[in-house]
Amino acid sequence: MIFWFSLSGSLMIITGYIGQFYETTNLTAWLVWGAISTVFFIHVLYLMHRVINDGKRDIPEAAARVMSGIWWLFLISWMLYPGAYLMPLFLNNEAGVVGRQMTFTIADITSKVIYGVMLSYAAMIRSRAEGYQEDLLQVFSVGKAGKATNGSKSVEQPLQAMVE
DSSP: OHHHHHHHHHHHHHHHHHHHHTTTTOHHHHHHHHHHHHHHHHHHHHHHHHHHHHHTTTSOHHHHHHHHHHHHHHHHHHTHHHHHHHHHHHOOSHHHHHHHHHHHHHHHIIIIIIHHHHHHHHHHHHHHHTTOOOOHHHHSEEOGGGEEEETTEEEEOOOHHHHO
């Protein structure tokens, strides 16, 4: 699975990037490269759908619902990328440049930051259901001067603010 993610993801980015070189000089080449990139884009979405569905099998129902939400987040936020790619076709001026950058930014924030928060929440639900403690201070024994120890190892971290 990692091989296919790596291959399709790389080819999606590379072919889309090549297409952007033709954005202002050759409309046909730009659209052809964009279409090639879209094939890999669809394959990556298919792989994501498979991985998310496989991941929902052995987790609590609440975490599975969060994972379903992650799928919809990916599907919707990733559809912004082709929209941004095609924006010069519909709005080929300064507003199009700004709109494209705003669209890429929104897509990046939703597909990365919000995804990370949702995935962390699903992991917390699963961890809680499996009996793990959420308290970070129970994972590390906090010694003097904010040094955290994990077993016999000493890890320098500024945990003093967490203790107070």
